[in-house]
Amino acid sequence: MTKTFTYEEKIEEINLFQTPEEKITSAIAFMREAISCEGKPRFRDFWRMKKNCFDFLSLETNPIKKTFFWKEYSELLKEAHKLQEIFKEEIEFHEEQIKLAISGLESEVQNPEKASAILLFGFERFPELKKMEQNARFFESLKEKVVALREDVLVLEIRVHQKNDLLMILKKIGDKVFPEYKKIVQGLTLAFEEEVAQFFEKLSTSTQKSYLKRDIRQYQAILKEIHISHEAYRRFREKFSGAWKNIEELEEVKVENKPPLEEKSKFARTLSDLLDESAMRAIR
16 A cells, blocks of 8 residues: 655655655655545645745756656646636535525524424323423424534635634524523423323322333333433333332232132032022022
8 A cells, every 4th residue: 555645754755865856756746646645635735745846846957857847747737726626616515505504504493383393103191291392302403403514614624714604603503502402301301200200199099000001101102202311211211110010010919819710610619509509498
């Protein structure tokens, strides 16, 4: 695999050469590699070496060699200018797309009522939780867009003041979105906690706990979807798992205490005999 030299490394190597021909040959090879490498051309390295190469050309005294090198040097400059123009157009296009995305994000922030269009499943029994969850998902999507656009701006090769202007707009959006998302999650956590407290109060007083297993499954399903704090999520998950386990243990105890089938049949036969005997007495 061919080693890729940095500009500084290549200059150190070139300075060891004795003749202008060696210096020019090495400089042109570096320039060609800088604009033909995989991915984005290293334009900065190219233009830095271009100045050195021009100075080396002025040292070449052989007119034939100088003409040959100058032609190669000029062709490289033309190719670099064309490539730079292409990349400039691509950068301008990406910049415009980012600006449009930021503008769209600003509009979204101003229209939180769109959260009601987000589809949710499993929240039919909890309309208040559903509304809060829709808001949480809406602002979570805005938060993710702010982060993604910020990363796009940071890698965009535009002037520093242009980049800072875009980052400032995103910061203002983020100052609205991030606190609101945090506020919604906190409110949703409290609301869900109230729902859970009511359910466990019902569970503690119920004499038919097995019928509440379906409710536990429903709460566990919602728990996987709802946007609450991590601490609350872990606590509720353990609580519902414990409740499910306790109900199953109670069911096992009831099964163990049930009379065997033979004894039930014997009891049923005895009761039937007694009823028949009673009926005969009444006839007599």
